[in-house]
Amino acid sequence: MDIYVESNFVLEVALLQEQHESCERIITLCEAGKTRLIVPSFSLVEPYETVIRNAQSRRKLSTALGLEIKQLSRSKPYKEQTDTLQEVTAFLVRSEQDEKQRLKDTLSRLLTIAEIIPLKAETISAAIGYQASYDLSPQDSIVYASVLDHLRISTVVQKCFLNRNSRDFDDPDIVDTLNNFSCKMLFRFDHGYNYINRQIGT
Numbered sequence: 001m002d003i004y005v006e007s008n009f010v011l012e013v014a015l016l017q018e019q020h021e022s023c024e025r026i027i028t029l030c031e032a033g034k035t036r037l038i039v040p041s042f043s044l045v046e047p048y049e050t051v052i053r054n055a056q057s058r059r060k061l062s063t064a065l066g067l068e069i070k071q072l073s074r075s076k077p078y079k080e081q082t083d084t085l086q087e088v089t090a091f092l093v094r095s096e097q098d099e100k101q102r103l104k105d106t107l108s109r110l111l112t113i114a115e116i117i118p119l120k121a122e123t124i125s126a127a128i129g130y131q132a133s134y135d136l137s138p139q140d141s142i143v144y145a146s147v148l149d150h151l152r153i154s155t156v157v158q159k160c161f162l163n164r165n166s167r168d169f170d171d172p173d174i175v176d177t178l179n180n181f182s183c184k185m186l187f188r189f190d191h192g193y194n195y196i197n198r199q200i201g202t
Contacts, residue, residue: 001035001158001200003192004150004183006143007046008164010039010110012189014047014103019164019189026162026193030113034200036156037114040146044107044116046139051103055096062092117146133173140168151181158199159183162192 003026013023030037066089073082119142126148127141136144147161159182163169166187175185186192 001160001196002038002154002156003030003035003196004038004147004159004161006040006043006147006163006165007050007139009162009189010043010047010103010106011050012164014051014106015099016102022190022193026189026196027109027113029196029200035196037110038117038147038150039110039114040117040143041119042139042142042146044110047103047107051099054099058092058096062089065089065092117150119146120149123149134168134171136168140165144169144174147183148177148181151178151183154181157182160192160195160199161185162189163187164189 009023011017012020013027026035027037029035065085069082069085069089072085123145124142127138127145130136130141130144131138134141134144151159161178161183163185164187169185170187178185184195186195
């Protein structure tokens with residue numbers, strides 16, 4: 001069975017978000033050779049944007065907080081509280097470093113088991129059309145075009161596309177197009193894991 005995933009799957013694992021355990025179980029199935037993970041190459045790069053944006057936001061907050069702590073620490077009544085706040089700034093810095101490392105580890109793991117869909121000129125051209133047809137963002141249109149590229153040449157019977165972005169991808173025309181390739185769209189990773197288990201009979 002082929003399992004198509006995109007950036008949110010990578011981030012779910014790397015950031016240990018609420019459905020990361022289901023993603024981990026899916027990865028384990030792929031590592032055991034029971035299923036195959038298919039990832040657009042763009043979806044391995046896009047997560048860096050999120051992690052960098054998080055880091056910049058926390059760095060800005062940490063700097064502002066540090067300045068306030070410096071001012072408060074000059075006042076004796078607030079000395080104990082400022083010690084606690086300094087722990088918060090240290091936590092913000094540490095969380096940034098942890099997220100970057102977990103993303104690196106996640107990508108390394110996925111690269112050993114996943115088939116990567118290359119980003120071709122034709123894919124970008126098709127994506128531009130999908131932006132207009134389905135009102136998709138440039139990022140989502142590239143993912144959609146990449147998945148369709150692979151589906152057109154796939155000989156695998158059982159396929160699904162796990163995507164948490166229901167706001168943009170839960171479009172009847174998109175769902176119907178994927179169904180024409182026998183590819184089921186699922187908008188939760190835990191539902192995806194349960195569906196995969198039923199299909200492969202584990």
